[in-house]
Amino acid sequence: MRALIIRGGRVIDPANKRDEVGDLYIADGKIAEKSAIRNQKSEIEEIDARNLIVAPGLIDVHVHLREPGFSHKETIESGARAAAAGGFTTVVCMPNTSPTADNPSTIAWIKDRAAAAACVNVLPTGAISKNLAGEELAPIGSLAQAGVVAVTDDGQCVQNHEVMRRAVEYARMVGVPVLDHCQDYNLVGNGVVHEGYWSTLLGLPGWPAMGEEAMVMRNILLAELCDHHIHCQHVTTAGSVRLIREARARGVKISGEVCPHHIALTDEAIQNFDTNYKMNPPLRSPTDVDALLEGIADGTLSVLCSDHAPHADFEKEVEFDAAPFGIIGLETELGLFLDLLVHKHRKIDIARLIAMYTIEPAQLLRVDAGTLSVGARADVTLIDPELEWTVRVDQFQSASRNSPFDGWKIKGRAVRTIVGGETVWKL
Amino acid sequence: MTTRWTRKDLLGLRELSADEINFVLETADAFKQVGTREIKKVPALRGKTLVNFFVEPSTRTRTSFELAAFRLSADVINISATTSSLTKGETLKDTARNLEALHTDILVLRHSSAGAPQFLANRVRASVINAGDGAHEHPTQALLDLYTIRERRGKIAGLHVAIIGDVLFSRVARSNIFGLLKLGARVTLVGPSTLVPREFEKLGVEVSHKIEDVLPKADVVNLLRIQHERQRREYFPGLGEYIRLFGLTKERAKLLKPDCVIMHPGPINRGVEIDSDVADGLQSVILDQVTNGLAVRMAVLYLCGGIAT
Numbered sequence: 001m002r003a004l005i006i007r008g009g010r011v012i013d014p015a016n017k018r019d020e021v022g023d024l025y026i027a028d029g030k031i032a033e034k035s036a037i038r039n040q041k042s043e044i045e046e047i048d049a050r051n052l053i054v055a056p057g058l059i060d061v062h063v064h065l066r067e068p069g070f071s072h073k074e075t076i077e078s079g080a081r082a083a084a085a086g087g088f089t090t091v092v093c094m095p096n097t098s099p100t101a102d103n104p105s106t107i108a109w110i111k112d113r114a115a116a117a118a119c120v121n122v123l124p125t126g127a128i129s130k131n132l133a134g135e136e137l138a139p140i141g142s143l144a145q146a147g148v149v150a151v152t153d154d155g156q157c158v159q160n161h162e163v164m165r166r167a168v169e170y171a172r173m174v175g176v177p178v179l180d181h182c183q184d185y186n187l188v189g190n191g192v193v194h195e196g197y198w199s200t201l202l203g204l205p206g207w208p209a210m211g212e213e214a215m216v217m218r219n220i221l222l223a224e225l226c227d228h229h230i231h232c233q234h235v236t237t238a239g240s241v242r243l244i245r246e247a248r249a250r251g252v253k254i255s256g257e258v259c260p261h262h263i264a265l266t267d268e269a270i271q272n273f274d275t276n277y278k279m280n281p282p283l284r285s286p287t288d289v290d291a292l293l294e295g296i297a298d299g300t301l302s303v304l305c306s307d308h309a310p311h312a313d314f315e316k317e318v319e320f321d322a323a324p325f326g327i328i329g330l331e332t333e334l335g336l337f338l339d340l341l342v343h344k345h346r347k348i349d350i351a352r353l354i355a356m357y358t359i360e361p362a363q364l365l366r367v368d369a370g371t372l373s374v375g376a377r378a379d380v381t382l383i384d385p386e387l388e389w390t391v392r393v394d395q396f397q398s399a400s401r402n403s404p405f406d407g408w409k410i411k412g413r414a415v416r417t418i419v420g421g422e423t424v425w426k427l
Numbered sequence: 428m429t430t431r432w433t434r435k436d437l438l439g440l441r442e443l444s445a446d447e448i449n450f451v452l453e454t455a456d457a458f459k460q461v462g463t464r465e466i467k468k469v470p471a472l473r474g475k476t477l478v479n480f481f482v483e484p485s486t487r488t489r490t491s492f493e494l495a496a497f498r499l500s501a502d503v504i505n506i507s508a509t510t511s512s513l514t515k516g517e518t519l520k521d522t523a524r525n526l527e528a529l530h531t532d533i534l535v536l537r538h539s540s541a542g543a544p545q546f547l548a549n550r551v552r553a554s555v556i557n558a559g560d561g562a563h564e565h566p567t568q569a570l571l572d573l574y575t576i577r578e579r580r581g582k583i584a585g586l587h588v589a590i591i592g593d594v595l596f597s598r599v600a601r602s603n604i605f606g607l608l609k610l611g612a613r614v615t616l617v618g619p620s621t622l623v624p625r626e627f628e629k630l631g632v633e634v635s636h637k638i639e640d641v642l643p644k645a646d647v648v649n650l651l652r653i654q655h656e657r658q659r660r661e662y663f664p665g666l667g668e669y670i671r672l673f674g675l676t677k678e679r680a681k682l683l684k685p686d687c688v689i690m691h692p693g694p695i696n697r698g699v700e701i702d703s704d705v706a707d708g709l710q711s712v713i714l715d716q717v718t719n720g721l722a723v724r725m726a727v728l729y730l731c732g733g734i735a736t
Contacts, residue, residue: 200626201441203541203562203601273542318518319540321561 002045003027003037004421006380009049013056014355015362015371024054026378029421033374049382052415053350056370057089057379058357061179062154062233062257062305063330065091065122068109069098074310074399076110080118082308082330082398084425087414089379090121090369091308091330092361095132096155102127102138104146111147119424120417121379123149123367125179128167132156137167144174149365152179154233155280157215159185165222172228177364179231182215182240183281192321194267194282202271204320207282209237216240220247220254229253231364234307236262236281238291245300255364256295257303260336261327263292265404273320276404279309280325296356297347303364304356306333310400328398331391332405338385338412350385382416389413432730436548436555439564440605448606451726452574458729459722461498471729472501475532479505481558482519483539487693487717488558488568492535495724501533501732519543520550527551533732536560554731562596567727568692569602571720573610575712576647578719579688584611589641591617591673592651592700595624595662599692600651604632617641618673621662638673642682649690650675650700666699675701680708688712 004026012019025032037044065079074082076093083091093110095101101110107124114122126143130136132153140151151171157180158164164180171178188211193199195206212235219230220243235241235256247254261279266286269277277283295301309326316323334357341347348356362370369379393406417425431450440448461469477496481489489505496503506526519538526534533554536544541561548555559565577583588607594600594616604627607614614632616623628634635641642648653669663669670676675689680702683689689701689711697703706713 197626197629200624201601201630203560203564203596203598273545314518317520319538319546320542321540 002043002421003032004045004047004378005037006047006049006054006382009052009054009382011054011372012351012354013372014351015056015359016373018372019351024372024380026380026421029378031372031374031376031378047382047416051384053354053383053385055354055381055383056358056372057417057419058087058334058381059090059092059361059370060088060305060308060330060333061092061303061361061365063091063093063308064096064310064326065093066310067097067113068106072312075117076113076122077117078397078399079308079310079330080114080120080122081425082328082396083120084417084419085397086330086332087334087381087383087417088120088330089381089417089419090123092123092125092149092365094152094154095125095127100127100131101125102130102132104139104142107143107146107148120419121369123365125150125152125154127151128153128158128178129163134158134160134163137163137170140167140170140176141174144176148176149367150177150179150231152181152233154179154181157181157183157185161218161222164218165226168222168226168228168230172226175366177229177231177366179233180215180219181233182212182219184211184214187211187214192278192282193270194284196267196285198267198270204270209239209284209288212237212281213239213243216243220244220252223253227253229255229364231303232256234259234262234281235292235295235301236284236288238288241291241295241300245295245298248300255303256301257305258292258296258301259305259307260329260333260340261404263289263340264336269404274404275316275318275320275323276327276402278320278323278325279307279327293345293347296341302356302360304333304337304353306330310398311402313401316402326402328396328400328403331396331398332403332410334383335389335410335413336405339410342385343411378418378421380418381414383412384415385412387411387413387415433734435731435734436544437566437727437731438544438548438555438557440566440569440602440609441564443609445609448570448573448609451570451723451730452577454726454730455574455719455722458725459719461725462718462721468498468500470500472496472499472732475501475732476530477501477503477533477535477728478526478531479503479535480526481505481537482508482543483537483559484508485537485559488537491717491720492558492724495721495728498721499725499728501728519547523547523551527553533728554734556727556731559598561598562601563598564602565598566602567720567724568599569606570727571716571723572603572649572690572692573606574719574723575690575716576688578715579712580646583607586646587613587615587644588647588649589615589617589645590649590651591638591675593622593653594618594627594651595622596654597651603649604630608632615641615645619663619669638679639682642679643684645683645687647688647690648675648683652692652694653696653700670699674699675705677702677704680705683710690716692716
């Protein structure tokens with residue numbers, strides 16, 4: 001039997017409403033009582049956590065690990081290492097792989113690959129529709145049996161409301177939540193940046209805020225109709241925040257997540273046509289950023305995530321129109337959110353930030369993670385909220401480098417990541 | 428003339444100062460005179476290699492740049508999308524680096540993607556001249572428009588310029604807006620609300636959806652081509668309705684002040700944005716624009732080509 005004592009840290013465990021300076025005990029890969037350790041005869045490792053925060057292992061509900069099919073961008077192994085380096089012990093990977101994760105055998109392949117190569121927990125999602133085409137339902141029941149934690153057509157969005165309605169009803173039956181990338185194709189057209197001042201000035205095709213809001217509204221109505229949870233991925237507009245806030249006040253099963261780039265940057269950043277600022281949904285206006293911050297502060301937006309989207313340099317280093325959407329984020333998101341939400345804008349305290357990365361996503365996905373309860377798997381993240389550091393993309397664990405945050409000075413980061421009692425990454 | 432030009436590239440008018448714009452126009456004055464000589468050639472760029480790299484089709488701009496380069500004694504090659512390796516999957520960056528490996532000094536780029544010239548300028552040593560990028564900028568077109576206005580009206584500051592048509596998708600409109608505002612003109616954009624959204628007011632221009640209100644006040648009208656061949660149906664109901672609401676018909680042309688100048692970047696759609704008689708009328712300077720385009724492009728190639736070495 002092996003034991004680990006994490007001593008003297010500020011233990012923040014929102015699931016158990018614990019926030020105190022103390023020790024955390026781990027035995028045989030699980031959170032343990034102090035008494036269980038005292039009886040140990042075998043080796044006991046100790047970690048000095050003074051001035052650190054001891055948090056449940058963080059969960060990122062929205063990452064692209066690119067396998068199978070796009071291992072030149074990222075692999076399950078490299079993506080998991082990036083997650084560990086960012087302080088994440090669990091990541092939820094999106095189904096837009098090749099082949100698409102719209103069938104149980106692809107899910108089985110991802111789980112096998114993760115078991116063999118990933119240093120963190122990898123939870124797959126399955127597609128809502130076959131080939132993410134938005135026309136026919138994927139075998140959602142079989143996907144659920146194969147172990148997906150949610151269904152989503154992320155990267156795509158089911159346009160046909162009837163198809164989406166049946167998908168939500170079906171997902172309710174088999175007990176998996178629905179995650180949706182909210183984008184109305186007719187309104188968005190070939191838009192590549194937020195429709196507003198900068199798209200007008202630069203002559204780039206605009207992606208209007210309403211293109212997101214129309215689908216957020218659709219999802220609110222469907223969540224009510226089907227009495228099932230729909231989670232809106234990467235919410236970016238003031239209108240979306242208002243719609244979700246009103247719906248949640250009425251008790252609708254709707255939620256939303258935020259990515260750091262959508263609060264760290266605005267559409268002004270696109271003016272030099274650097275494709276590291278091209279993402280979907282796009283960077284929005286300062287008004288939208290303010291609304292996102294308020295939505296985080298009042299609990300309307302309850303989950304933080306990265307939308308980690310690796311692309312090779314030769315894919316990103318092209319004309320703005322031609323470049324793929326997306327940036328990597330696993331290794332910068334915690335630092336950016338700590339810096340912006342806790343230190344700079346003071347919108348939430350650090351305990352709420354940890355809740356948005358642990359108990360909130362765990363409840364959303366109904367997974368056994370995100371707590372420091374005795375008996376839980378010992379996934380723990382040690383965070384130094386005051387540590388100042390500089391982002392260096394060339395030191396990233398990710399296989400890709402497409403980040404707009406290279407060179408940013410950030411306050412706060414994870415310093416050690418523990419999965420099942422084993423340290424998988426250490427600063 | 429003291430040297431007031433320090434740029435390797437000409438990417439757009441938004442980044443230029445009024446002084447820099449005026450300096451190009453003054454330089455063009457000297458080159459315009461060259462075109463009237465028996466021997467229309469100067470040795471300014473002798474020994475330099477210019478590549479006309481037109482990823483998007485163009486006849487008049489490419490020809491104008493080609494002639495401008497010939498008259499400056501540069502060696503010129505033309506590459507189009509179909510003759511380049513882009514069709515074989517090569518990236519724009521690699522194509523440009525290959526051209527640079529052949530010691531290209533000046534790269535004139537026409538591209539359907541906004542920002543493509545800036546993308547290249549950041550990655551090659553050669554001068555990059557933007558010959559039109561998506562709906563972003565077409566700086567030499569705006570410079571020749573400014574040159575033509577100045578030639579006809581003696582000044583630009585204080586003039587009221589109406590830009591009429593498909594502004595949303597127009598790089599000519601954007602470059603004209605930037606240049607005209609920097610030189611002190613007043614600008615009104617005219618067209619259907621779908622093609623001239625109010626968002627443009629934030630750029631410092633006025634927006635009107637009623638052409639009859641604007642024509643009597645204008646000192647210059649610049650008509651943009653209605654690109655119906657690539658217009659999506661939802662932007663306006665059809666050419667017939669466009670002509671009815673926004674076409675510069677013979678009747679509407681009577682509203683213009685006698686000294687108002689009519690411009691068009693070409694190619695014109697006779698009977699659509701402009702009536703045939705109006706296009707050929709005394710107020711029209713459409714062919715002067717073409718002639719001046721040559722002088723302005725010589726000036727731009729001369730100035731940027733001189734910096735690159």
